[in-house]
Amino acid sequence: MARITASVYTSHVPAIGAAMDLGKTQEPYWQPLFKGYDFSRQWMKDNKPDVIFLVYNDHATAFSLDCIPTFAIGTAAEYQPADEGWGPRPVPRVVGHPELASHIAQSVIQQDFDLTLVNRMDVDHGLTVPLSLMCGEQDPKTGAWPCPVIPFAVNVVQYPVPSGQRCVNLGRAIRKAVESYDEDLNVHIWGTGGMSHQLQGARAGLINKEWDNRFLDLLIENPSGLAQMPHIDYVREAGSEGIELVMWLIARGAMSDVDSPAPLPKVAHRFYHVPASNTAVGHLILENQ
Numbered sequence: 001m002a003r004i005t006a007s008v009y010t011s012h013v014p015a016i017g018a019a020m021d022l023g024k025t026q027e028p029y030w031q032p033l034f035k036g037y038d039f040s041r042q043w044m045k046d047n048k049p050d051v052i053f054l055v056y057n058d059h060a061t062a063f064s065l066d067c068i069p070t071f072a073i074g075t076a077a078e079y080q081p082a083d084e085g086w087g088p089r090p091v092p093r094v095v096g097h098p099e100l101a102s103h104i105a106q107s108v109i110q111q112d113f114d115l116t117l118v119n120r121m122d123v124d125h126g127l128t129v130p131l132s133l134m135c136g137e138q139d140p141k142t143g144a145w146p147c148p149v150i151p152f153a154v155n156v157v158q159y160p161v162p163s164g165q166r167c168v169n170l171g172r173a174i175r176k177a178v179e180s181y182d183e184d185l186n187v188h189i190w191g192t193g194g195m196s197h198q199l200q201g202a203r204a205g206l207i208n209k210e211w212d213n214r215f216l217d218l219l220i221e222n223p224s225g226l227a228q229m230p231h232i233d234y235v236r237e238a239g240s241e242g243i244e245l246v247m248w249l250i251a252r253g254a255m256s257d258v259d260s261p262a263p264l265p266k267v268a269h270r271f272y273h274v275p276a277s278n279t280a281v282g283h284l285i286l287e288n289q
């Protein structure tokens, strides 16, 4: 049987990818940020997953205002890094896991979540920057990500976006789906995006360290309570793009049941850093006990 053993949460700021691609990680501006991921890169080697289920948002790259799926699961065999205006990032292609992805789609749709199936798409910084942060530099031609990845895109760009409670419930459904797959696979689920940032308008540049750290506390200790938080609180406190944090509740919902007496997941790593471009970077690694 397949199992979700751990979850990873991280921001996915595009400038982080550019800093890696342009060899700037040891510059004074970037060095403290990348230092926060030294532990994570070693942890990835020590806890190598068979598959990563990667929750992220597409930034009008594969989708556009023409077509806005709330939840889209990648069922393809591979995905190319997207051209977001400066050419594709020099990182390896992303190998998918069509068998597990199709199984999760079957199970989750039968659990009454309507997923869009995506058999072809390019993946943008929302997906490739977390991989780069967690796995380090990879040669685009000879290198490879450590394992297959199932991309799971969530609409947090155009309202209405899914509620926190729906995201937690979806995480639970994904866990159930994974546990009904009959191959022995070690699966990690990642929630990406956030933390506080606002890229436009009068409040552009907004950062809210206190609120971000409270969010991390609640995500660890009280995800059911956090699931009740309305969208307006995210947007008021963490800026218009802070709403991306609702995706972290999908990964948290997929961990050992948030409402059961099971022990809380172990916090293997916690990191917070401001700024990376216009964004507060938050990062957690939780392990099921």
Ligand SMILES: O=C(O)c1ccc(O)c(O)c1
Binding pocket: 012, 013, 014, 015, 059, 194, 197, 199, 241, 276, 277, 278, 279
């Ligand atoms: O801080 C930034 O520059 C920035 C830009 C685009 C994004 O999608 C993002 O999450 C952050």
